[in-house]
Amino acid sequence: MRMSEGVEWAMHTCLNLAWVGPDRAVPAARLAAFYDLPPAYLGKQLQSLVQADIASSSPGPRGGFRLAREPETITLMDIVTAIEGPEKAFRCSEIRRRGPQNEVSAGSLDHPCHVSWAMREAELAWRRQLASKTLADVQKTVLRTSPAVPERTRRWFAEQ
Amino acid sequence: MRMSEGVEWAMHTCLNLAWVGPDRAVPAARLAAFYDLPPAYLGKQLQSLVQADIASSSPGPRGGFRLAREPETITLMDIVTAIEGPEKAFRCSEIRRRGPQNEVSAGSLDHPCHVSWAMREAELAWRRQLASKTLADVQKTVLRTSPAVPERTRRWFAEQ
DNA sequence: GACTATCTACTCGGATATCAATTGTCCGAGTACCCGTGG
DNA sequence: CCACGGGTACTCGGACAATTGATATCCGAGTAGATAGTC
Numbered sequence: 001m002r003m004s005e006g007v008e009w010a011m012h013t014c015l016n017l018a019w020v021g022p023d024r025a026v027p028a029a030r031l032a033a034f035y036d037l038p039p040a041y042l043g044k045q046l047q048s049l050v051q052a053d054i055a056s057s058s059p060g061p062r063g064g065f066r067l068a069r070e071p072e073t074i075t076l077m078d079i080v081t082a083i084e085g086p087e088k089a090f091r092c093s094e095i096r097r098r099g100p101q102n103e104v105s106a107g108s109l110d111h112p113c114h115v116s117w118a119m120r121e122a123e124l125a126w127r128r129q130l131a132s133k134t135l136a137d138v139q140k141t142v143l144r145t146s147p148a149v150p151e152r153t154r155r156w157f158a159e160q
Numbered sequence: 161m162r163m164s165e166g167v168e169w170a171m172h173t174c175l176n177l178a179w180v181g182p183d184r185a186v187p188a189a190r191l192a193a194f195y196d197l198p199p200a201y202l203g204k205q206l207q208s209l210v211q212a213d214i215a216s217s218s219p220g221p222r223g224g225f226r227l228a229r230e231p232e233t234i235t236l237m238d239i240v241t242a243i244e245g246p247e248k249a250f251r252c253s254e255i256r257r258r259g260p261q262n263e264v265s266a267g268s269l270d271h272p273c274h275v276s277w278a279m280r281e282a283e284l285a286w287r288r289q290l291a292s293k294t295l296a297d298v299q300k301t302v303l304r305t306s307p308a309v310p311e312r313t314r315r316w317f318a319e320q
Numbered sequence: 321g322a323c324t325a326t327c328t329a330c331t332c333g334g335a336t337a338t339c340a341a342t343t344g345t346c347c348g349a350g351t352a353c354c355c356g357t358g359g
Numbered sequence: 360c361c362a363c364g365g366g367t368a369c370t371c372g373g374a375c376a377a378t379t380g381a382t383a384t385c386c387g388a389g390t391a392g393a394t395a396g397t398c
Binding site for chain 2: 003004008011035076087091092096099100101111115116121125126138145152
């Protein structure tokens with residue numbers, strides 16, 4: 001169970017878009033250059049963010065990407081879901097219904113699968129934790145520990 | 161981010177081994193037949209359980225698998241880790257260190273990556289939840305809702 | 321009748337193919353800006 | 360000088376390969392029990 005590498009890219013990229021602000025659009029190529037990532041592939045991830053209404057895109061010269069919403073309304077869960085898709089990590093395929101013993105299982109299959117329930121409970125805890133943190137929260141933490149980063153990042157994207 | 165299908169198999173199989181008890185060993189083929197699963201592939205998953213000291217194996221006639229520990233000491237986290245491996249789902253590759261802007265980043269890289277920290281925090285919540293539930297807990301829940309299942313399962317593995 | 325050596329059948333365990341999904345790349349469609357031209 | 364039309368360069372967006380990991384399978388090594396032979 002490994003998470004797509006693109007999640008890390010999307011997180012940091014969204015953070016960069018947050019520093020730049022919604023007034024300027026940043027091309028995918030420039031966003032990729034900031035971390036020396038493959039531009040085309042990052043573009044693919046950005047498309048997922050657009051479809052999830054986290055970022056918005058504009059074509060042509062002076063075009064690029066910007067955040068579609070306020071950082072306060074974008075949770076880390078939103079970003080993970082946008083990249084990884086909405087499906088759960090643990091997929092209960094109800095194997096308990098299969099097999100020969102099934103003939104005599106009678107009513108016990110009416111109850112939900114306890115294994116599945118426990119796994120979903122854990123996954124829910126994970127989702128709750130991610131949904132409780134917004135992009136703005138991360139911004140605040142960065143500001144506290146590295147106050148110079150926002151302005152420095154803004155300038156790097158402004159030049160050239 | 162999808163979890164291996166083998167996790168579901170391992171969960172239910174461990175539960176079956178718990179019902180049978182540590183006195184009898186059950187061959188992989190019979191464990192697979194119970195859910196109509198590919199026997200050889202389930203055997204592979206069982207090997208992982210053995211390496212994690214969750215199950216123990218004995219070769220030859222009357223051989224097979226049995227639980228290596230008491231169900232009270234086997235957490236769902238143990239089983240997931242045995243199958244999926246110990247590595248975290250979110251792997252921080254420190255992309256923030258790469259790229260041209262790095263030259264002027266100076267001291268801000270001394271701080272841990274905030275994105276990584278938030279992701280690990282969420283994953284920790286997930287792990288805690290899974291580690292808090294033992295195989296015995298699941299057994300109790302099954303006993304409460306479907307009291308006939310344990311004896312029925314035991315008998316199915318005893319016959320033939 | 322009891323003990324021992326051999327033989328057989330059954331089991332796991334790791335090495336080996338096959339398949340799907342993630343990762344990575346490319347080219348076409350569309351748009352905004354720039355420039356030249358005409359009023 | 361201003362408005363307009365065409366051209367150009369830049370951007371995203373989806374269609375197209377390649378590589379990694381998960382899925383599935385097979386055969387050999389080893390063991391326990393049964394069996395036959397011997398004391």
